[in-house]
Amino acid sequence: MPLSDAPALDPVQAAAAGTTAAGPAGAASTDHEVAVEVRGLVKRYDGRAVVDGLDLVARPGAVTAVLGPNGAGKTTTIECCEGLRSPDGGTVRVLGHDPVADARALRPRVGVMLQDGGLPTGVRALELLRHVAAMYATPRSVDELAERLGLRGFARTTVRRLSGGQRQRVALAAAVVGRPDVVFLDEPSAGMDPQSRRAVWDLVRELRADGVAIVLTTHLMDEAADLADHVHVVDHGRVIASGTVRELTDGPGAPGTIRIEATPGLDLTNLLRALTSLSAGHSPHQQASDGRESSTQRSEGWTAGESEPGVYVLTGAVEPATLAAVTAWLAERGVLARSVTTGARTLEDVFLDLTGRNLR
Amino acid sequence: MSVETTPPAAAPAVRRIAAQAAFETRAILRNGEQLLVTIVLPVLVLVGLVQTSFLDLDTQGFSRIDFVTPGVLALAVMSTAFTSQAIATAFDRRNGVLRLMATTPLGRTGLLAGKVLGVLAVEVVQVVVIAGVALALGWRPELGALPAVVGAGLLGTAAFTALALLLAGTLRAEGVLAVANLVLVLLTVGGGVLLPAEQLAGPLAHAAVLLPSGALGEAMRGALLHGSVPPFSVVILLGWTAALGAGAARLFRWH
Numbered sequence: 163m164p165l166s167d168a169p170a171l172d173p174v175q176a177a178a179a180g181t182t183a184a185g186p187a188g189a190a191s192t193d194h195e196v197a198v199e200v201r202g203l204v205k206r207y208d209g210r211a212v213v214d215g216l217d218l219v220a221r222p223g224a225v226t227a228v229l230g231p232n233g234a235g236k237t238t239t240i241e242c243c244e245g246l247r248s249p250d251g252g253t254v255r256v257l258g259h260d261p262v263a264d265a266r267a268l269r270p271r272v273g274v275m276l277q278d279g280g281l282p283t284g285v286r287a288l289e290l291l292r293h294v295a296a297m298y299a300t301p302r303s304v305d306e307l308a309e310r311l312g313l314r315g316f317a318r319t320t321v322r323r324l325s326g327g328q329r330q331r332v333a334l335a336a337a338v339v340g341r342p343d344v345v346f347l348d349e350p351s352a353g354m355d356p357q358s359r360r361a362v363w364d365l366v367r368e369l370r371a372d373g374v375a376i377v378l379t380t381h382l383m384d385e386a387a388d389l390a391d392h393v394h395v396v397d398h399g400r401v402i403a404s405g406t407v408r409e410l411t412d413g414p415g416a417p418g419t420i421r422i423e424a425t426p427g428l429d430l431t432n433l434l435r436a437l438t439s440l441s442a443g444h445s446p447h448q449q450a451s452d453g454r455e456s457s458t459q460r461s462e463g464w465t466a467g468e469s470e471p472g473v474y475v476l477t478g479a480v481e482p483a484t485l486a487a488v489t490a491w492l493a494e495r496g497v498l499a500r501s502v503t504t505g506a507r508t509l510e511d512v513f514l515d516l517t518g519r520n521l522r
Numbered sequence: 523m524s525v526e527t528t529p530p531a532a533a534p535a536v537r538r539i540a541a542q543a544a545f546e547t548r549a550i551l552r553n554g555e556q557l558l559v560t561i562v563l564p565v566l567v568l569v570g571l572v573q574t575s576f577l578d579l580d581t582q583g584f585s586r587i588d589f590v591t592p593g594v595l596a597l598a599v600m601s602t603a604f605t606s607q608a609i610a611t612a613f614d615r616r617n618g619v620l621r622l623m624a625t626t627p628l629g630r631t632g633l634l635a636g637k638v639l640g641v642l643a644v645e646v647v648q649v650v651v652i653a654g655v656a657l658a659l660g661w662r663p664e665l666g667a668l669p670a671v672v673g674a675g676l677l678g679t680a681a682f683t684a685l686a687l688l689l690a691g692t693l694r695a696e697g698v699l700a701v702a703n704l705v706l707v708l709l710t711v712g713g714g715v716l717l718p719a720e721q722l723a724g725p726l727a728h729a730a731v732l733l734p735s736g737a738l739g740e741a742m743r744g745a746l747l748h749g750s751v752p753p754f755s756v757v758i759l760l761g762w763t764a765a766l767g768a769g770a771a772r773l774f775r776w777h
Contacts, residue, residue, distance in 0.1 A: 279622075284553055293541060340626070
């Protein structure tokens, strides 16, 4: 499979980069292996900055997820990388080229799956795929791709009559049929059933193993957690957190959580006091709310809140003694918990902490 | 796993554009509404004007079929280059098809070239069908007029494709659907396409010759009835092409 500008990257290194979690940042990594580089990107619509100083890097043989709530600027960022929009500020480089000025050089090497599909509605599924394949000198086999993504069953159905998930699979096939070095997937598994998603994820992993740089936007946490080597969390047009999934979920000072399901409306003040004196011996110092959520309390190293009625989430340095303190606190109140579980924070916890829990 | 040192390449430009032209042509010829406006409508007009006499035509000494057929060919060019193309492009734009194809090696210029060639291919089909019906109805054209007819058709196609792209690139798809059909009807009735502009009522007689429809109608009639395209029509069509093309190039929005 083709690799970007990289005679320097041998197959062994590429395979390593594709299969280890820290691969992209590993030994094989040098500057010219950056497939996509966005620096200080600014894009305004009607004077309003939708993307506002965004930085992003994606490497060959890695999946880079751009995670963010609706309206965060994900799609605009991707469209600037695809050469479909011109930035108002900052620089975008794909395989070392400017996506707008060097579009002719980049088009054969970049595969695109648009959020709204971009498929003509009056043609049959495989007819469309064969048409897109005809734009490339050495495309992938359409039959093989159809088999991989389960397109056979509706090969002769017009795009208009396909389900959302079926259209998405055709669009993904169209994005990769030209054997691209870089693939941009804008919400690739939106509207897909679980089987389709598995097929799509398998294909993405195979592309990664072949050294392709994959940039995908999503707001599906499990998609980012399972697939991504690197996650950029975007909100209000900026990257607000960046790292591997593990780096994000193992944030400093927040190695674990305890989740309690019990009766709603319990006062967490005493519990926080107990946990704080347990962990460090610092004098308890308590703040009221953080403004985002009235039921969240913070104390030295600990955050506690009722995330939904009767569900309490404590985040901090969880130790064996912590659990004892929690059950003692419950016993003091005569409350029998339905469940008490310990675990690391999920990507969703991190995401909600970073972007807030309010609907928008 | 194999590693290639050469980056993936595009198919040759000729192959890309030919593929796009064939794709566009199939899409139009397979679509019922498009067939209605590009093939059925002109044939109905031809048969209606020739076989019935509810319109009292001044045929300037020509047979009714010889007099009407050039205007019907002009109408066919308008229906394909303008109405059909405007609607197809507008919906492709709304559905993101233009953006997606622009990211493939086809690119924006290839997409445009493919569309224009697709229009010309559909026009060839139209001419075959319309000429076939007209010949059956007794049409006897001069074969020597063919180059002038082709020239008039190309000029008209350029002007009306530019108008189609200007509309499709600036209005909502539903708006384009309405406007493109309405404009076709208005130009057919009062635009000097089917009948010479001087036979229209009142101020239209003077205005229609300046419209692209009137100029195209005059050009077709000039080619088939008098053996040459009037220079005035050529100037009018080139002027519209330049103005509408510049407008489309400046105002066309891909999103």
